[in-house]
Amino acid sequence: MSGPTHVPGSTGPSGPAPAPVPPARVRLAQWLADRAVMATAIAVLAYLFLPVAYTFAFSFNDYTKSNIVWNAQSSPTLEHWADPCGAPGVCEALITSLQVGLLSTLVATVLGTMIAFGLVRHTFAGRRAAEVLVFLPMATPEIVLGASLLTIFVQGFSRFGVELGFATVVAAHVMFALSFVVVTVRARVASLDPRLEEAAMDLYAGPVETFWRVTLPLTAPGILGAALLSFALSFDDFIITNFVSGDTTTFPVFVYVSYLRGIPAQANVIGFSMFVVAVVLVLLGQALVSGRALRTRRSRR
């Protein structure tokens, strides 16, 4: 780029140079670039939402056999929203997914949080190996995770009475969510100010009390975020689940399996509702956190 070379502070002995004002041409280019970036970002977000909008629209389709083509002969209908469990199996699949999601989130969050604390707060022999083991599942394609789990469930663990089903799905979901929990919680623990805990100790709080009353509350947002992420990963997982689920049908498996004979519009109703519930929950959570931050700031004054 051409333009006069200007080194701040080199203009003479008269103290610091005034903040340089870029020439109008540069400012115009900057303004245009800003607008272009924002417009592109909004376009990309629209692209991310386009299929969600389609899912929503087709939840009103008055179709006869397959809900793939819009039935223009008939007007949109609310009947699928009025009876979201109307299609056989769809609500059972949703309930299975919610159960798997909640259970695997609980286990993965507890185990992952423990690992995160162990890795951040301590140095010990074998730490590097532990880090690699935690990291590897994230770097393994889901199809490989699914194929290897199916192999060992059928050929190795079956001698201990393991059968494909609800338990194997939960075990698999805990496994792949665990690493994401560790990464998320670890970032939060690492950013804690150690002086807060030292202060608690100085005030004669024992290590256990310090942990429960200072460290854990301060880490809570990270743990909550990790739990949400882990639930989302579990709820949306298809590839691994399809390998290890046996006769158990989660919601994504239900949708995939019904694709050939036609997905009922109730699946669209449920898929879109989950999206709305998630957005509302996250926004409420954020409002809560920022509200609390605001109150804390006020009470400090």
Place this chain on the structure above:
Amino acid sequence: MKRRTWLPYVLLAPGLAWLAVFYLAPLVQLASVSLQSPFPGYPGYYYRNVDVGNYVTALGSFGAHFGRSVLYAALATVFAFALAYPLAYAVAFKAGRWRNLMLVAIMAPFLTSFILRTIAWRQILADDGFVARTLGVLHLLPGERITETWVAVVAGLTYTFLPFMALPIYAGLERVDPRLIEAGTDLYAGAFTTFRTVTLPLSMPGVLAGTLLTFIPAAGDYVNAELLGSDTGTKMVGNVIESQFFRVLGGYPVAAALSIVLMGLILVLVGAYVRRFGTKELV
């Protein structure tokens, strides 16, 4: 604080035990299955052995699928980068108080099931849809249609894994000190020069993390190829693994060999990355 040397081991033991049983042991089992030999005279039966025959079959018969997986995943990664970077940049530097809302918006489509969204793409790209008709009128299509071609598969992969590209880039950009960017503008570098010489290089760790987190799942995906691609010419290695496991009698040792090769390829890529940047950036 008194250091208790046993404490970290107690904290790590349950989680690592879970990973040992449900991650490491299955991989070892998969590797051992990939080396089994066919039982002579009993088609579909195998016995434990150290036999690279399955690998020869895997690469000989399904080399094209392997190539497609790498190619499609690479293309999807490039497109996802092109779309995700401006998005992440806007969220990090231009969104102001909308930042959190935009972050939620990037992640929210996850909860409408990935399968439902991929089926929605099939509808959007259908022959009589506006996308196919517009591109058809403009003569921008390689053939007559989009669905059942590689274009649809790559588009689907790009869409599916875009958030995995956008979030690490955002995390990387957020760590860039804005004063460095201001310094660029103060020195009369134009917006583009500042971006090219300051912002982009500083955000590279995030970009590489996003590249891995997009490429890995994209290379292993089979749902997009199954739902958006054709029956023959666009199948990826994931499709082969899936159908060898579920639909081919005694197909699992070859499927296991394919999985191990895929895993090996990815480990090479990840190893190169980790050696360069460590595991910190892989959020």
